Amino acid sequence: MSTPAPAPAPEDSSAPFDPHAFPSDLVAAQREAAELYAALHAYQETLPWSREPHPGWPEETERGRQRSGRPASPGWSDEQAARFDKFLEDLRKATELVQAHKWWERCAREGIKGADMVAARQALKRAEGAVPAPAQGAPLAQDDVRAAA
Helix, strand or coil: CCCCCCCCCCCCCCCCCCCCCCCCHHHHHHHHHHHHHEEEEEEEHHCCCCCEEEEEECCCEEEEEEEEEEECCCCCCCHHHHHHHHHHHHHHHHHHHHHHCCHHHHHCCCCCCCHHHHHHHHHHHCCCCCCCCCCCCCCCCCHHHHHHH
């Protein structure tokens, strides 16, 4: 199991500011968001393609271009829809914690802007402790999270 990144030095520290020295609560929030994202998409793979019942459509070729068809969908049950909506709501809340975290305000006060701020936000997604670990215990890579979904 990986250890979250150490808390950043106090603002009055004489050490230079490191926008990649993420606080542990931000790393934990990013990890939760990644886990929820993977769980939501894994669950979505088990559902019919349409939330509402739909008759589908046949495969067609029009002017030499193939248009794939879709089989009929029974739609989702009330339980399936409620579970999906719960996953989605939990993911929104976790994402909000990451996006609105006070760390990003601190970064802005320290002069981190534009591409450097984007780089810091992207680095969080790969930070130690922010990437979910599979059952075997080794951290997942970002592509693994997508594949699990």
